[in-house]
Amino acid sequence: MIAVKDNPPNFTPEEYFAWESQQLEKHELINGQVYAMTGGSINHGRIAIKLTALFDAHLDGSGCITGNSDIKVKIVESEDYTYPDASVTCDERDKTTTQYITYPCLIVEVLSKSTEAYDRGGKFRMYQNNPVLKDYLLVSSTSIEIDLYHKNDAGQWMIINYGAGDTIELKSINLSFPIEQVYRGLTLTPET
Incomplete structure (x- = not known):
């Protein structure tokens, strides 16, 4: 930002x-x-689209709401609002608002050189205040790398690093998929 x-x-x-x-x-x-x-790179946009489509298809008929980068997330116990690249809420309270959601169980940020430090640091600290959030997915747009911050049953955040050949497991929405599914058809080049 x-x-x-x-x-x-x-x-x-x-x-x-x-x-x-x-x-x-x-x-x-x-x-x-x-x-x-x-605005982000072409890869940034394509990755976000692939993930929101994947989540939406998986959750079809579940009552959960899959959000793209146009859906604001209100930070719990604050008057702050962010625009993650993708989000999922299954919380009934989010069905009563029209301008934002507050209780996502999954938030995705596609990383860029200009936002990576903020996404990993200050933004994640804000998101951690949400008692419903279980998975925070940080997705590289330049290499096959995804970091998952997952809140375990004890309320502790663990980081899981995924690379080529790995299967991503999102317990928040009961979904597993090969990492290559996110990167299929993309030309990956480091940002300069």
Whole structure:
């Protein structure tokens, strides 16, 4: 995410929703400040599409909601809102809101050079406040690498690193799939 050039005054959530509805770009709201969401690479977009399609097909008829990068996630016990690349909520409370979800069990961020440190650090710390979140998936857009932060039954976050030949296991939605399914048809090149 990139800070808006002319920092406006702090927004309340109501002001943020009204203001953002008139903007051409999406913006996250963190501590009252808005941050413009930058566009990603072609691989970034294709990976996000593949994952949301995979989740949606798997969850068809389950009552769960699969979200793409247009669905905001409200950070629990805050007035902050983010736009992950993909999310899944199976929580009934999220069926009563129209502008965001609050209780995803799965969040996905496709990594880029400019956002990786934030996605692994500050953003993950915000997401950890969610008592329902079980899986936080960080997906490389330049190599066959996926890191899964999984909250075990004791409430501890464990990291599982996946590479070529591995099968990803998302306990939050009871789904396993080969890592190559995410990268099929992509030309992977390191970012410069």
